[in-house]
Amino acid sequence: VSVRRRxxxxxxxxxxxxxxxxxxxxxxxxFDSNRFTLLSLLGxxxxxxxxxxxxPDDATHTAAALAEAAxxxxxxxxxxxVSTGDEDxxxxxxxxxxxxxxxxxxxxxxxxxxxGVLPKSGEDFTAGGTxxxxxxxxxxxxxxxFLHLARPLLLRLAGAEDRPLPRFTVTAxxxxxxxxxxxxxxxxx
Numbered sequence: 001v002s003v004r005r006r007x008x009x010x011x012x013x014x015x016x017x018x019x020x021x022x023x024x025x026x027x028x029x030x031f032d033s034n035r036f037t038l039l040s041l042l043g044x045x046x047x048x049x050x051x052x053x054x055x056p057d058d059a060t061h062t063a064a065a066l067a068e069a070a071x072x073x074x075x076x077x078x079x080x081x082v083s084t085g086d087e088d089x090x091x092x093x094x095x096x097x098x099x100x101x102x103x104x105x106x107x108x109x110x111x112x113x114x115x116g117v118l119p120k121s122g123e124d125f126t127a128g129g130t131x132x133x134x135x136x137x138x139x140x141x142x143x144x145x146f147l148h149l150a151r152p153l154l155l156r157l158a159g160a161e162d163r164p165l166p167r168f169t170v171t172a173x174x175x176x177x178x179x180x181x182x183x184x185x186x187x188x189x
Contacts, residue, residue: 004159007047007074011038014055014062014081014090015137034079034135034142041146046158047075057087066093070118070130074157077150080137083112090134094118098129106182109141113149131157144185 018032019025032054042049052069055062055078062081069076081090082103094100094116103114114134133150135142147165155162170188178184 082134
C-alpha cells in the first residue's frame with residue numbers, strides 16, 4: 001500500500017481589525033472567525049493543521065511570518081490581505097520572495113484570491129517550494145475559495161482523490177442577473 005505523510009498546513013488570518021474570540025474588542029475591531037472556520041474545514045481533510053494566529057498589518061512582519069511558515073509546512077492558507085488596500089500585504093510578500101501564480105479571479109465572492117509559491121529554507125522556489133493560497137477576508141468568500149481552490153490543492157498534496165462537491169438543481173423564486181464571464185455563488189435559504 002502506498003502511503004504519504006499528511007501535509008502540514010499553516011493557517012493565518014491577517015489584519016489589525018481582527019481580535020481573538022473571547023477578548024474585548026477595541027474600536028473598529030471584529031472577531032476573527034475565518035481562521036477557526038478554516039481550521040474546522042481542514043479537520044475533515046487528510047492534513048495536520050497549525051493555527052499560526054493573526055498577522056498584523058505590517059509588510060515586514062507578514063513577509064517574515066510567511067517565509068518562516070514555508071520552511072516547515074507544505075501549504076500556507078491566509079485569510080485577508082490579498083486585495084488592493086494599503087494594508088493588504090500577502091500578495092506583495094509572495095511576489096517579493098517567491099512567485100505569484102494567479103491573483104484576482106472572475107468569481108463572486110472571492111475575486112481577490114491569490115495563489116503563489118514561496119521557497120523553502122532559502123532554496124529557489126522553482127525547485128519546489130511551498131504553495132500559498134491567499135483567501136479573501138470576507139467570510140463567505142473565504143469559504144467559497146477554500147472549497148473550490150484550497151481543498152482540491154490540499155487533496156492533491158495528500159495524494160487523495162478529489163471528489164466534486166455536491167450540487168443540487170433548484171428553482172429560485174427570485175430573478176438574478178450576474179456579470180457575464182464570472183462565476184457567482186449566491187446565498188439562498
